[in-house]
Amino acid sequence: MTEQVIQSLLLAAHNIALVGCAAAPFYNRQLVVKRGQYGPKLSYQLDKVVEDTLQGNAPYCITFMTTLWLTGIGMPLNHWAFHGALRELPAVATVALVAKLVSIAGMMAIMFIIFFRLNPRLRELFAGFTPDAAPNVEEEKEFFAKRARRKALCETCLKLAVVVLVASAFLGFGR
Secondary structure, X not given: OOHHHHHXXXXXXXXXXXXXXXXXXXXHHHHHHHHHOOOOOOOHHHHXXXXXXXXXXXXXXXXXXXXXXXXXXXXXXXXXXXXXXXXXXXXXXXXXXXXXXXXXXXXXXXXXXXHHHHXXXXXHHHXXXXXXXXXXXXXXXXXXXXXXHHHHHHHXXXXXXXXXXXXXXXXXXXX
């Protein structure tokens, strides 16, 4: 395979992962905003759908982020394999790369907090709820507080994803 074919395949996979990294928090936000219309009172069936959807997206987020990292590392290594050196970047592209890497690191930190701290507790709390009984007031309060925290983190993740998308456009600057 030629350098250009490999680069194109890596870039295509990278772009798909970029879109996935932005789409996941965007659609999760839309779902949470719609659910928010009903207030912080448990509606078992509705909240089950919301939790199943939001927590079910975790493997996709992890897959997109892993693909983003692997292809992001693969593209400069592809150039190095064919030319024996990494490509020099102009200042604009270097700034964009730093912004992109910082944003991705922020997204990964947010994913860690959501997937390994908030979601397990939300699952645990929700498992104590039933469709035909009023929830414990303190547990319901904690449940919605954790959801609010997750929502705020997803909002930040969405902003970081936009930075990643915009920064990516500047990485080819000066070629």
